[in-house]
Amino acid sequence: xxxxxxxxxxxxxxTIQDRGRFGYRNMGVPVSGALDPCLMTAANAMLGNDPDxxxxxxxxxxxxxxxxxxxxxxxxAGALTAQVLKPRGRVLKVQSWQTATLFPGxxxxxxxxxxxxxxxxxxxxxxxxxxxxxxxxxxxxxxxGVEGRALAVGDRLQCDPLIGNPWLEACGTLPWxxxxxxxRVLPGPQDDHFTxxxxxxxxxxxxxxxxxMDRMGIRLDGEKxxxxxxxxEIVSDGVAPGSIQVPANGRPIVLMAxxxxxxxxxxxxxxxxxDLPRLAxxxxxxxxxxxxxxxxxxxxxxxxxxxxxxRWCESLGTFRPPGVVDEVALYExxxxxxxxxxxxxxxxxx
Amino acid sequence: MTADSSAxxxxxxxxxxxAWTVEFGSDIDPAIHGRVLGFCSLLDTxxxxxxxxxxxxxVPTFRSVTVHFNPExxxxxxxxxxxxxxxxxxxxxxxxxxxxxxxxxxxxECAPDLADVAAAKGMxxxxxxxxxxxxVFSVYMLGxxxxxxxxxxxxxxxxxxxxxxxxxxxxxxxIAIAGRMCAAYPWESPGGWxxxxxxxxxxxxxxxxxxxxxxxxxxxxVWEAIDRASHDELERECxxxxxxxxxxxxxxxx
Numbered sequence: 008x009x010x011x012x013x014x015x016x017x018x019x020x021x022t023i024q025d026r027g028r029f030g031y032r033n034m035g036v037p038v039s040g041a042l043d044p045c046l047m048t049a050a051n052a053m054l055g056n057d058p059d060x061x062x063x064x065x066x067x068x069x070x071x072x073x074x075x076x077x078x079x080x081x082x083x084a085g086a087l088t089a090q091v092l093k094p095r096g097r098v099l100k101v102q103s104w105q106t107a108t109l110f111p112g113x114x115x116x117x118x119x120x121x122x123x124x125x126x127x128x129x130x131x132x133x134x135x136x137x138x139x140x141x142x143x144x145x146x147x148x149x150x151x152g153v154e155g156r157a158l159a160v161g162d163r164l165q166c167d168p169l170i171g172n173p174w175l176e177a178c179g180t181l182p183w184x185x186x187x188x189x190x191r192v193l194p195g196p197q198d199d200h201f202t203x204x205x206x207x208x209x210x211x212x213x214x215x216x217x218x219x220m221d222r223m224g225i226r227l228d229g230e231k232x233x234x235x236x237x238x239x240e241i242v243s244d245g246v247a248p249g250s251i252q253v254p255a256n257g258r259p260i261v262l263m264a265x266x267x268x269x270x271x272x273x274x275x276x277x278x279x280x281x282d283l284p285r286l287a288x289x290x291x292x293x294x295x296x297x298x299x300x301x302x303x304x305x306x307x308x309x310x311x312x313x314x315x316x317x318r319w320c321e322s323l324g325t326f327r328p329p330g331v332v333d334e335v336a337l338y339e340x341x342x343x344x345x346x347x348x349x350x351x352x353x354x355x356x357x
Numbered sequence: 358m359t360a361d362s363s364a365x366x367x368x369x370x371x372x373x374x375x376a377w378t379v380e381f382g383s384d385i386d387p388a389i390h391g392r393v394l395g396f397c398s399l400l401d402t403x404x405x406x407x408x409x410x411x412x413x414x415x416v417p418t419f420r421s422v423t424v425h426f427n428p429e430x431x432x433x434x435x436x437x438x439x440x441x442x443x444x445x446x447x448x449x450x451x452x453x454x455x456x457x458x459x460x461x462x463x464x465x466e467c468a469p470d471l472a473d474v475a476a477a478k479g480m481x482x483x484x485x486x487x488x489x490x491x492x493v494f495s496v497y498m499l500g501x502x503x504x505x506x507x508x509x510x511x512x513x514x515x516x517x518x519x520x521x522x523x524x525x526x527x528x529x530x531x532i533a534i535a536g537r538m539c540a541a542y543p544w545e546s547p548g549g550w551x552x553x554x555x556x557x558x559x560x561x562x563x564x565x566x567x568x569x570x571x572x573x574x575x576x577x578x579v580w581e582a583i584d585r586a587s588h589d590e591l592e593r594e595c596x597x598x599x600x601x602x603x604x605x606x607x608x609x610x611x
Contacts, residue, residue: 032416032425034561034570035499138563148503148544150563196370196378242385243500243507245416245423247376269418269500277373280428302433305374309428 010077010168012129014158015114018070023133023152023164025061028141032268038248039143039151040264042124042222042287043085045316050084050128052320053106053177055170060132061142063158066124069117070158074109077168081115082106082177085125086288088118099328104179107328108169123288131167145265180324184315186308189296190282192251193305197241197273201253205232209251209275213294214259222265225286227295231257232275243271249278261286281308367444369437370421374428377437379444380421385509385537387451390497393417394450394575399443400424411436417574418498419507454496454576459541459556460611461490461532461580462588467555474517474534474551488512489553489580494539496576504543504561504570508578511537523549530556532580543570554580557592558605571602583611 024047027040041047041064048058063070065087072081083089083103091099091107092114101107101115103125109115117127135142135153144152153162198206214229232253239255246252250262252272261278262270263286278286279300289295300308370378379396382389397417403409411431415424426436463471463486475482494508511534519535524547527533531542533550540550543560560571572578583591591611594600604610 030414036503244418244421247372249373279374
C-alpha cells in the first residue's frame with residue numbers, strides 16, 4: 008500500500024534529492040544530491056526513514072502538498088516553517104525540526120526558507136523512479152526527480168502511509184549542530200598554478216558571496232587570485248563538489264553538487280566534505296573565510312560531524328500537536344493529559 | 358598492453374578529502390591517454406576483485422584519472438600510496454573499445470558552420486565532409502554534459518579556433534569541432550564549437566542504466582554521411598525506441 012500527495016503550489020526550483028548519483032561521473036553525469044546531506048539525514052530520522060530516502064530541497068519559495076490518499080507524515084529540517092490547512096479552515100503551524108501528520112485532504116504549505124536550503128521529508132521518502140541509481144533531480148540533462156525537472160503543479164508523488172500513532176509527532180530536542188569557524192580546505196590539485204600571494208590571499212582574506220550562485224557553484228569576490236606563468240587554463244581534468252576553481256579573472260568559484268565532472272580551470276584548493284554543506288546556507292554579500300587543513304584534520308572533522316548529527320538523531324523527542332485529541336489516550340480514559348494546549352509547542356521550536 | 362611504464366612520471370594530486378587525481382601528463386597526447394586507459398583497466402580488475410575498498414568511482418580524462426572515494430570507509434593517505442603504486446605498474450592501453458559508425462547529416466541546415474570552415478580553409482564544403490568521413494576519431498573522455506564525448510583525430514588542415522562569441526543554443530546531437538578536437542552535443546546547450554553536422558542518434562539515454570552514454574573512452578568513431586531524409590527517418594526510429602544499436606557497429610549500416 009502506498010500513499011499519494013499532489014503538488015498544489017510549485018514554489019521555486021523545489022527539487023527531489025537524495026544522497027546523489029554515483030558511478031556515472033565517467034560519463035559526465037554529475038553527482039547532484041542534497042546540498043546539505045546532514046539536514047536530509049535529520050528530516051529522514053524524524054520520520055524513521057532510511058537516511059537516504061528522497062526529500063524535497065527547498066530554497067527561497069516552498070511548495071504546497073495535498074495528501075490525496077493515505078495518512079502521511081512530513082518532517083521539516085533547516086530554517087523553514089509550514090502550515091497545515093485542515094478542513095473547515097483550521098490552520099496548524101509547523102515549526103522546523105518537527106513532523107506533522109497529513110490526513111487525506113489536508114494541505115501543507117511550506118513557507119519560504121529564511122536562509123540557504125532546507126528539506127521536507129515524507130514517510131517512506133518521495134518514491135519517484137530511480138534513474139541511474141538515484142532519485143536526485145538534475146534538470147540540465149532531465150535526469151531523476153519528476154521528469155528530470157523541478158516540481159510543478161499537478162505532480163503526484165508516491166510515498167508510504169504513516170505507520171504508528173498519528174497523534175504523536177517527532178521533534179528534535181538538541182540544537183542543530185553546525186561547526187563554527189572558517190571553511191576548511193585542502194590545497195590543490197593545482198595550487199602550483201598560482202603565485203604564493205594567491206594562496207595567502209585565499210587563506211588570509213575574506214571572500215564575498217556574489218549573486219551568481221546555484222546548485223552548480225558559488226562565485227566569490229575578493230582579493231584577486233593571480234595565476235603564475237603556468238597560466239589560467241589547463242587541459243581538463245577531474246573536479247569534485249568543493250573544488251575551488253579560478254578562471255583568468257582571478258575570482259574563485261566553489262563547485263557544488265550539480266557541478267560538471269571535469270573542468271579546464273586550475274583549482275587552487277578543495278573545501279572538505281564536512282564543511283561543504285555550510286556553503287549551502289550562504290547568501291549574497293556574506294563573507295566566507297577559508298583555512299587550510301591536512302587530510303587527518305579533514306577526516307577528524309568528518310567523524311565529528313557524523314557523531315554530532317548522530318547524537319541529534321538519537322535524541323529525538325515526541326509531542327502531541329495542539330488541538331487534537333489523542334484517541335489512544337481517550338480510550339485509556341486519560342482525556343485530560345491527552346488534550347494538549349498550543350503553547351506547549353513552544354519548547355521545541357528554535 | 359605493456360607493463361613498462363614505471364619509469365614515467367606520475368603525480369598524485371589532492372582533490373579534497375574524497376578524491377585523488379592520478380596525473381600522467383599535462384597534454385592531450387595519445388601516449389598519455391594510453392596510460393590513462395591502462396590505469397583504468399587495472400582499477401576495473403582490482404575493483405571487480407573487491408580490492409579497492411571505499412573507492413566509489415573513477416573518471417578518466419585526457420591525461421589523468423580522478424579516483425573518488427568515501428573517506429568514512431578508507432584512509433586517504435593509504436589510498437594515495439596504493440594508487441601511486443598501481444600507477445607505477447599499470448600498462449598502456451589504446452583503442453580498447455568499440456568502433457562506431459555513426460550517421461551524420463551534413464546538409465547546410467544541420468551544419469551551420471560548414472560553409473565558413475570550408476571558406477576559411479579554401480576548400481569546398483564537400484571536401485571538408487570528405488576529410489571528416491575519412492577520419493577515425495578516438496574518444497578521449499566524457500565530460501561537460503552527460504554523454505558529451507571529446508574526440509581526438511581532427512585532421513590538422515581543419516584546425517580552427519572556437520567561435521569568438523559562443524552560441525546561446527547549440528541544437529542537440531550537433532557534431533562540432535574546436536582546434537583538433539571533435540565532439541557531439543547530447544543535449545541542447547550553449548557552446549562555442551563549430552557545428553559541422555548533426556546525427557540522429559541519441560548519445561545519452563538515462564533509461565539505459567547499463568550503458569547510458571553511447572560512447573566510452575577508448576572507443577573509435579567514424580562519421581558516415583547520410584542525407585536529410587535518412588536523418589529524419591532515423592531520428593523518428595530513435596525517438597520511438599526502435600533503433601537497434603548493433604547497426605552502428607558495421608560500416609554502411611544506413
